Amino acid sequence: MKADLIVGLQWGDEGKGKIVDFLAKEYDFVCRFGGGHNAGHTIVVDNKKYALHLVPSGILNEKAINIVGNGVVLSPKDFIKELEQFDNVKGRIYISDKAHLLLPYHAKIDQAKERLKGDKAIGTTGKGIGPAYGDKITRVGHRVGELLHPKKLTKDIMEYFKIQKPIFDALQIEAPNEKELLEELTFYKEKLQDYITDTTLLVWEALESSKKVLVEGAQGTMLDIDHGTYPYVTSSTTISAGACSGLGIAPQKIGKVIGIAKAYCTRVGNGPFPSEDFGEDGEYLRKMGHEFGTTTGRPRRCGWFDAVAMRHAIKLNGVDRVALMKLDVLDGLKRVKVCVGYEFEGKTIDYVPYTLEGVKPIYQEFQGWDGSKGVREFEKLPKEAKEYIQNLEELIGAKIGIISTSPNREDTIFRT
Ligand code: GDP
Ligand code: IMO
Ligand code: MG
Numbered sequence: 194m195k196a197d198l199i200v201g202l203q204w205g206d207e208g209k210g211k212i213v214d215f216l217a218k219e220y221d222f223v224c225r226f227g228g229g230h231n232a233g234h235t236i237v238v239d240n241k242k243y244a245l246h247l248v249p250s251g252i253l254n255e256k257a258i259n260i261v262g263n264g265v266v267l268s269p270k271d272f273i274k275e276l277e278q279f280d281n282v283k284g285r286i287y288i289s290d291k292a293h294l295l296l297p298y299h300a301k302i303d304q305a306k307e308r309l310k311g312d313k314a315i316g317t318t319g320k321g322i323g324p325a326y327g328d329k330i331t332r333v334g335h336r337v338g339e340l341l342h343p344k345k346l347t348k349d350i351m352e353y354f355k356i357q358k359p360i361f362d363a364l365q366i367e368a369p370n371e372k373e374l375l376e377e378l379t380f381y382k383e384k385l386q387d388y389i390t391d392t393t394l395l396v397w398e399a400l401e402s403s404k405k406v407l408v409e410g411a412q413g414t415m416l417d418i419d420h421g422t423y424p425y426v427t428s429s430t431t432i433s434a435g436a437c438s439g440l441g442i443a444p445q446k447i448g449k450v451i452g453i454a455k456a457y458c459t460r461v462g463n464g465p466f467p468s469e470d471f472g473e474d475g476e477y478l479r480k481m482g483h484e485f486g487t488t489t490g491r492p493r494r495c496g497w498f499d500a501v502a503m504r505h506a507i508k509l510n511g512v513d514r515v516a517l518m519k520l521d522v523l524d525g526l527k528r529v530k531v532c533v534g535y536e537f538e539g540k541t542i543d544y545v546p547y548t549l550e551g552v553k554p555i556y557q558e559f560q561g562w563d564g565s566k567g568v569r570e571f572e573k574l575p576k577e578a579k580e581y582i583q584n585l586e587e588l589i590g591a592k593i594g595i596i597s598t599s600p601n602r603e604d605t606i607f608r609t
Pocket of ligand 1 (some may be wrong): 205207209211232233234237317455482487489518520521597599600601
């Protein structure tokens with residue numbers, strides 16, 4: 194059996210959580226491969242809202258076993274808090290012993306560095322993601338499996354602070370108190386030891402015994418450390434290739450790739466966003482789409498669907514089908530714009546250059562519509578909305594197989 198994959202195609206917050214939750218009923222395993230609690234996945238079931246950050250979005254389906262893969266950076270404190278909203282998840286969620294630990298000092302480093310950058314700040318979530326991945330890559334990080342030996346881990350972390358003292362002094366970050374650190378890590382061990390395991394083996398076994406595996410991406414393609422709008426990106430591989438290293442799945446074991454995209458576009462934090470709308474329409478999208486971050490509450494920057502960036506994302510991820518989310522948010526607009534090309538360094542281009550800094554959008558306009566909210570059959574969508582979708586398919590060269598018309602699980606259209 195091959196693992197199917199869900200990835201974000203824009204700058205995150207595309208609605209991955211809703212689709213993973215919706216599809217989870219057909220899967221035995223739901224596995225997260227990257228990111229940390231910078232992610233915020235909102236799921237609405239029976240009018241109840243759940244905000245997930247580290248827990249995979251399969252948790253609301255009782256059958257699925259959820260895996261936090263080795264590619265994730267895990268804050269034990271935040272994970273423990275997040276688990277409290279669910280009853281009895283033992284045996285339904287496992288954390289890789291190879292996932293890296295994100296500890297409170299990582300958040301302090303993140304925030305201190307952002308302050309020092311001033312107007313060059315990335316606009317991170319301030320959760321410590323960059324510093325935790327930085328420690329992993331520079332080989333001074335600690336892994337979840339080490340939590341099982343808190344005394345040794347405490348000693349190692351104290352040593353880490355000693356070695357890096359000049360850096361911490363410059364950032365005005367104090368070393369933890371050894372006794373308090375030991376207490377904290379012992380508490381994490383007690384709370385998490387039943388969940389920590391070798392998840393690579395679990396995933397291999399699942400695939401070999403023909404279990405259905407769904408892999409959940411976090412963030413979005415344009416925030417990918419290599420292929421996004423560097424340096425205004427997150428610190429992990431967010432594209433489908435990350436699923437292989439972040440879970441231990443070989444490339445030929447990846448099955449269908451479903452790419453998630455909003456019917457328009459948003460971004461949180463700083464960095465270029467060619468199709469951003471600074472006028473009334475951008476404001477309308479923010480209001481109608483409730484575009485405020487799930488993790489930080491920051492207003493999301495809003496703009497139009499960017500078909501150029503989407504084609505790039507579809508290629509990078511090997512997308513088979515696109516899920517077009519939040520179509521209903523465009524209800525009530527007279528005209529809907531789509532970015533179909535870029536002006537870059539005096540030329541018109543139809544691809545994503547190495548930087549989007551200074552890129553100007555070229556738009557095509559479409560007739561607006563009203564009344565797509567809550568529609569569950571393609572044929573029942575307003576005529577102009579159907580035309581918009583068909584035009585997008587042509588512009589991006591991929592089939593839009595899923596359309597979402599409200600936050601609710603049921604308000605989802607499937608097309609064959
Ligand atoms: P994720 O990070 O990709 O999982 O997305 P988020 O959960 O951060 O943001 C998507 C937001 O849109 C959430 O609040 C969802 O409840 C909401 N949402 C998802 N699909 C739809 C939709 O089709 N219509 C509307 N109006 N809201 C949606
Ligand atoms: P989900 O999974 C939207 C953005 C931050 C910032 C940049 C770097 O909900 O789609 P970081 O804290 O990761 O170092 O911040 O990345 N960012 C997200 N934006 N959705 C997310 O996740 C994001 N995770 C990180 O706003 O611009
Ligand atoms: Mg989100």
